[in-house]
Amino acid sequence: MTEASITSEDTPRIREMEIDDFPEVFHIGEEVFTVEYSQSLYRTWDEFEITTHFNLDNELCLVAEMGGRIAGFALGTTVKKHNSPWKYGYLVWLGVRRDIQKGSVGSRLFHEIRRRMVEQGVRMIIIDTSADNLAAINFFKKQGFGDIQEHVYMSLNLTRKTRKKSVKKS
Structure with a gap:
């Protein structure tokens, strides 16, 4: 049995993700979210x-099928803030x-x-991506997103030995 090929002319069918889709979705993520693409992702x-x-919100876990294969996926959730009338996606x-x-x-x-x-009452959708990820920024601008805010991402490697400054006793 040969694997079906995906061409850009195929129309994707969007459906809810199923448990059997997990391995293929994971491998697409491994292919896309590489260290070369974005170290933090x-x-x-x-x-x-x-x-x-x-498990959190399976209605917002979607896959796109084309040619009998999964071509892409989206994972989302909603957030309701305490003391806020807004629900965020x-x-x-x-x-x-x-x-x-x-x-x-x-x-x-x-x-x-x-x-x-x-349909779930969301009033605003939020996404985040690296400030230098121009492909993602341009994609989301085409979808209507604006108000781009840059943020700082920092990490601390806890496996490195650090020198403690000695304190002199008087």
């Missing part, structure tokens, strides 16, 4: 990201196979997750 992408979001992950990223898969996934969030 590479550090946080693992199989627990999929299972956590699926957070699109945590959106990944599309590298060989078809210029097609409509990402846009169709986004439009479906947006539709579902609106």
